[in-house]
Amino acid sequence: MSQNILVFIEQRAGQIRKSSLEALSEARRQAKTTSSQIQAVVIGANIKPLAAQLHKYKPNKIVLIDGEAYANYSTEGYTQALAEAIKKENPAYVFAAHTSMAKDLMPRVATRLDAPLASDVVELKNEAGKILAVRPMYSGKVYGTVEFTSPQAFLTLRPNRFEASESTNGGDVAQEDFAPAQANIRAKVVETHAATGQKIELSEAPIIVSGGRGIKGPENWAMLQELCDVLGAALGASRAVVDAGWIDHGHQVGQTGKTVSPQLYIACGISGAIQHLAGMSSSKVIVAINKDADAPIFKSATYGLVGDVFEIVPKVTEELRKLNLGS
Ligand SMILES: Cc1cc2nc3c(=O)[nH]c(=O)nc-3n(C[C@H](O)[C@H](O)[C@H](O)COP(=O)(O)OP(=O)(O)OC[C@H]3O[C@@H](n4cnc5c(N)ncnc54)[C@H](O)[C@@H]3O)c2cc1C
Numbered sequence: 001m002s003q004n005i006l007v008f009i010e011q012r013a014g015q016i017r018k019s020s021l022e023a024l025s026e027a028r029r030q031a032k033t034t035s036s037q038i039q040a041v042v043i044g045a046n047i048k049p050l051a052a053q054l055h056k057y058k059p060n061k062i063v064l065i066d067g068e069a070y071a072n073y074s075t076e077g078y079t080q081a082l083a084e085a086i087k088k089e090n091p092a093y094v095f096a097a098h099t100s101m102a103k104d105l106m107p108r109v110a111t112r113l114d115a116p117l118a119s120d121v122v123e124l125k126n127e128a129g130k131i132l133a134v135r136p137m138y139s140g141k142v143y144g145t146v147e148f149t150s151p152q153a154f155l156t157l158r159p160n161r162f163e164a165s166e167s168t169n170g171g172d173v174a175q176e177d178f179a180p181a182q183a184n185i186r187a188k189v190v191e192t193h194a195a196t197g198q199k200i201e202l203s204e205a206p207i208i209v210s211g212g213r214g215i216k217g218p219e220n221w222a223m224l225q226e227l228c229d230v231l232g233a234a235l236g237a238s239r240a241v242v243d244a245g246w247i248d249h250g251h252q253v254g255q256t257g258k259t260v261s262p263q264l265y266i267a268c269g270i271s272g273a274i275q276h277l278a279g280m281s282s283s284k285v286i287v288a289i290n291k292d293a294d295a296p297i298f299k300s301a302t303y304g305l306v307g308d309v310f311e312i313v314p315k316v317t318e319e320l321r322k323l324n325l326g327s
Pocket residue numbers: 211212213214215237238239240241252253254255256257258268269270271272273274275276279289290291292295307308309310
């Protein structure tokens with residue numbers, strides 16, 4: 001059996017997700033060790049222009065599944081199309097970015113093809129040409145290394161953990177259109193509404209400023225949003241404030257929210273419950289601002305500021321503004 005890697009490339013509204021490019025780049029790095037082939041599969045409507053962007057990442061082949069039936073993401077339509085493409089290419093591994101779409105799609109496709117799935121993978125190891133996946137278990141309390149004993153395996157890779165890098169090496173990139181059998185789509189998505197307010201996608205953001213119950217009320221998001229704007233950061237939140245209705249669930253970080261892995265995570269008025277840490281503990285640098293010196297968040301923080309968020313955040317924002325980071 002080949003050690004080929006098929007990468008599912010996620011696009012929304014004609015934009016390829018950065019995390020998909022990370023998965024594709026990591027597949028290329030793994031393929032170097034095993035000299036295997038890489039296929040990048042994109043599904044959507046009018047997606048031909050996306051191929052040029054993928055060429056720069058040097059898969060061996062780009063497979064486009066282009067049709068009106070795929071204009072909006074649907075679980076059934078994408079499952080059938082991706083499963084057929086995988087059957088045709090017969091790779092040893094299927095990679096995807098660990099996104100909301102992948103959480104819906106990949107377990108279904110894996111089950112259909114009777115293959116195992118390792119989700120939210122944070123590191124890949126290579127032993128004698130076999131890929132091993134390191135992933136969190138028990139809400140991130142431990143990390144386990146998974147070895148696959150099946151001929152085919154699915155892996156979803158955590159965004160921001162693997163570097164997206166274009167390549168000038170390698171030969172030609174083949175490109176082909178693939179038309180799967182007419183999908184039997186019983187539930188049709190007629191319209192999608194993007195969440196309002198968030199300027200940068202949380203799971204892919206390099207910097208996140210998050211607020212918890214310590215910010216006292218929804219009227220104080222403006223203070224954190226100012227810091228976000230100065231840093232070019234996305235706004236996150238703890239579950240306590242989502243449950244209180246202060247902010248939409250799309251901002252929630254943690255076990256029942258999003259898993260994030262930014263370069264910098266600034267936790268403002270967040271205690272650091274294990275369920276919150278499960279979603280952000282793999283951030284490169286964690287800054288915690290909390291008035292309680294014994295708050296558990298300080299055990300995970302790289303830098304801790306003991307004090308009142310209402311005093312510290314405006315001062316930090318003001319100082320950062322002087323640095324003119326955006327220009
Ligand atoms: C099954 C399950 C799943 C869960 N999933 C998630 C999840 O995905 N994400 C998540 O976040 N939680 C999750 N939780 C909830 C979690 O256990 C905590 O209840 C929650 O994270 C607490 O949110 P918080 O830190 O904002 O609030 P609190 O725990 O109330 O902490 C508020 C903090 O603010 C500090 N503070 C108060 N005033 C100020 C001030 N003026 N300046 C500075 N600091 C101040 C306090 O010292 C305190 O540490 C889950 C729980 C369960 C049971």
